Amino acid sequence: MGKYHHGDVRNVLLQQAENILNEEGPSGLSLRRLARLTGVSEAAPYRHFDGKDGILAAVAIDAFERFAERLENVAANVQKHEERIMALGAAYVHFAVDFPQHFRLIFGRERPPLDQYPELREAADNAFDVLQRAVTSVNRRADMTLNEAATAYNRALAAWSRAHGIAMLVIDGMIVPPADQELDDFVLGLLAEDLTAPENS
Amino acid sequence: MGKYHHGDVRNVLLQQAENILNEEGPSGLSLRRLARLTGVSEAAPYRHFDGKDGILAAVAIDAFERFAERLENVAANVQKHEERIMALGAAYVHFAVDFPQHFRLIFGRERPPLDQYPELREAADNAFDVLQRAVTSVNRRADMTLNEAATAYNRALAAWSRAHGIAMLVIDGMIVPPADQELDDFVLGLLAEDLTAPENS
């Protein structure tokens, strides 16, 4: 009775899952509803994914890849070290603003456990490697002292956490970027603030 | 048959809910299990809370209050402006590390909508006011130019987002604070990094 091979059911499910996720977040994504919307029986998704976590993992992998791609592009196109750090931070936040649910998924606790999905772990490691490499590359020289290396590492962490904090607070609506300014400029301004500088900047 | 008035059921439920939340996060908190663990019927919680969101709201209010309390203490006890910003950032992260689930609850998307729980909104506003006020108080002088005021505001945002980013990445396990260093010192170091400074700091 049922139609078989309506096309690439797996991809249709995945695409539909991304749509739902974008609008309602991971908790609003119900497997049964997903199946219904896709026009397939309620148990069909289990033939293509390892349950709900499996679908979330697939979406997260996709998100990690797009995320890494963007960062790589930016890192490759900005030569000067300081500028590259800044540009990466801006791109980081920009991605979060463009795909807030995906961003939350890859960082939040609804992300399926990395050790249960090797491809997910790989995608995650790759994205963070891109980030870390791009930030520390210039600093990592053979003749660095231990202290200098530690400093370079701290810089990477500082840059990363700043971008992450801005991203989170913006997509949570706690920080509202000014309407009369480009998002990137706003982010660059925040990243460049030096809290130890005198007050009259 | 059933015992009535086992004591303060509302508070027992709330306490139990906090326990469960600490161990398993908001998704692991099931109303029915909560009721069972509390030794009360499965519908009883609905007499004391507005469903699951109601319980989460109550927990979140509690968390906001503890959070604000800590920040207020720190702000009141540190006089120098730069030092206060830093100390607040450290306290911010420290709270997140001490109560990761509560921190996630008050910032994440599982937090019940503020406009449905006025007390929750009040608690949230209060916490952020404490933060904002403590960071900008010294800068906000009557004779400030518009530009100076904007700068002060940006500083507050920068401080906030940095602390938030560190907090998030640490409790998500993406950043692992060195074991041989006090958490506060580690955080202070990251907060003080100036990304625009020359590389050999």
Place this chain on the structure above:
DNA sequence: CATTTATGTTAACAACATTAACATAGTCAA
């Protein structure tokens, strides 16, 4: 062509949030 595998189905299960219908303890006015 026969068999195996991939992919679909329906039906069932247990857990969940929520609500309705009902019962009793505590409170308070008459």
Place this chain on the structure above:
DNA sequence: TTGACTATGTTAATGTTGTTAACATAAATG
């Protein structure tokens, strides 16, 4: 005190969820 009202408890029901089992058929493979 008594009688009504309210607060707080109960059980039972509804509808949704994730997941699995039992079954059916298309596609691939020998």
